[in-house]
Amino acid sequence: MDNSSIFISWMILGLLLTLGNVAPQAEAARAFFVFGDSLVDNGNNNYLATTARADAYPYGIDYPTHRATGRFSNGLNIPDLISEQIGSEPTLPYLSPELTGQRLLVGANFASAGIGILNDTGVQFINIIRIAKQLEYFQQYQQRVSALIGPEQTQRLVNQALILMTLGGNDFVNNYYLVPFSARSRQFALPDYVVYIISEYRKILVRLHGLGARRVLVTGTGPLGCVPAELAQHSRAGECAVELQRAAALFNPQLVQMLNELNRELGSDVFIAANAYDMHMDWISNPQAYGFVTSKVACCGQGPYNGIGLCTLASNLCPNRDIYAFWDPFHPSERANRLIVQQIVTGSTKYMNPMNLSTIIALDSRV
Numbered sequence: 120m121d122n123s124s125i126f127i128s129w130m131i132l133g134l135l136l137t138l139g140n141v142a143p144q145a146e147a148a149r150a151f152f153v154f155g156d157s158l159v160d161n162g163n164n165n166y167l168a169t170t171a172r173a174d175a176y177p178y179g180i181d182y183p184t185h186r187a188t189g190r191f192s193n194g195l196n197i198p199d200l201i202s203e204q205i206g207s208e209p210t211l212p213y214l215s216p217e218l219t220g221q222r223l224l225v226g227a228n229f230a231s232a233g234i235g236i237l238n239d240t241g242v243q244f245i246n247i248i249r250i251a252k253q254l255e256y257f258q259q260y261q262q263r264v265s266a267l268i269g270p271e272q273t274q275r276l277v278n279q280a281l282i283l284m285t286l287g288g289n290d291f292v293n294n295y296y297l298v299p300f301s302a303r304s305r306q307f308a309l310p311d312y313v314v315y316i317i318s319e320y321r322k323i324l325v326r327l328h329g330l331g332a333r334r335v336l337v338t339g340t341g342p343l344g345c346v347p348a349e350l351a352q353h354s355r356a357g358e359c360a361v362e363l364q365r366a367a368a369l370f371n372p373q374l375v376q377m378l379n380e381l382n383r384e385l386g387s388d389v390f391i392a393a394n395a396y397d398m399h400m401d402w403i404s405n406p407q408a409y410g411f412v413t414s415k416v417a418c419c420g421q422g423p424y425n426g427i428g429l430c431t432l433a434s435n436l437c438p439n440r441d442i443y444a445f446w447d448p449f450h451p452s453e454r455a456n457r458l459i460v461q462q463i464v465t466g467s468t469k470y471m472n473p474m475n476l477s478t479i480i481a482l483d484s485r486v
């Protein structure tokens with residue numbers, strides 16, 4: 120070979136290497152997996168015999184299709200908005216028959232409304248996908264993807280994925296405080312109960328890591344006592360319910376501490392704490408500053424604060440969902456979800472510990 124053909128060979132090799140580097144990133148955004156409760160369920164419960172469901176009007180009234188999907192929102196929920204941020208299609212519910220073939224590579228949503236850290240949380244909803252089962256489905260998912268792209272590619276897809284875990288609120292609302300003198304409240308004083316559920320949560324996260332998770336956003340609970348459902352039951356003048364606020368104040372710092380410990384043991388920032396409490400409190404304490412007319416009255420519901428019972432066809436329904444912080448007695452509106460996700464993406468260490476999602480994306484794109 121003369122010099123010029125060697126030069127051309129090198130040029131071609133260089134070009135191939137460049138294309139080789141670019142192509143895998145261009146062909147697919149990172150996969151996204153979602154675990155947890157109604158704050159992040161996007162339709163799994165539609166396929167189950169349960170009372171915890173959001174598959175009828177007016178749920179979904181502002182969703183692109185204007186149909187109820189199973190999301191506990193007037194429109195998009197937090198996972199949808201995170202998918203948007205990472206440049207991905209929204210994940211399908213794991214139980215959806217449409218989740219097959221190439222669509223599996225986008226990720227999956229395993230969340231199920233009503234569940235908690237504990238197996239006895241949400242028993243009144245009968246047939247829901249408890250967290251141990253969600254993790255079992257994640258394992259099954261990986262077997263299905265392996266059959267499609269092979270075990271090594273599957274491992275890589277899972278290791279490089281972004282994961283969202285939202286758990287814990289129901290262990291108070293739909294367990295400890297569900298009825299006066301509940302079994303768990305007779306068994307544990309509140310501080311001991313929190314220590315117990317944090318220790319159980321830790322096991323769940325260790326298992327998730329064992330299944331290949333390497334980047335997991337873990338949301339703490341919101342201000343549980345400030346949701347319209349609790350105001351309706353406990354509030355005289357709109358003040359947040361004391362006991363549930365006490366629960367959140369105990370749970371959230373211990374969660375952050377547990378995540379920090381896990382990261383130290385793993386020698387890597389696998390678990391990222393999202394301070395959902397402060398993210399909510401911003402607009403709950405000053406709704407007008409965020410363009411809301413109220414943060415106390417739900418858009419859809421009945422009774423005081425529209426906080427009694429479920430959001431149904433028979434409920435009061437506000438005409439403009441964008442000016443309500445709460446869509447139903449428990450769940451934020453799409454606009455409030457957008458404020459939450461904005462903090463997840465760009466928030467300071469007050470909101471995201473040890474770093475926000477834009478930092479994670481920048482870091483992970485370098486490996």
Ligand SMILES: *[C@@H]1O[C@H](CO)[C@@H](O)[C@H](O)[C@H]1NC(C)=O
Nearest residue numbers: 236237238239249251252319
């Ligand atoms: C919850 O149920 C799962 C599966 O049935 C089981 O593996 C796990 O140990 C249970 N957790 C507790 C705290 O009992």
Ligand SMILES: *[C@@H]1O[C@H](CO)[C@@H](O)[C@H](O)[C@H]1NC(C)=O
Nearest residue numbers: 465466467468474475477478
């Ligand atoms: C969060 O994201 C923004 C970029 O949008 C960045 O400037 C900021 O430093 C980040 N904060 C932290 C604490 O990571």
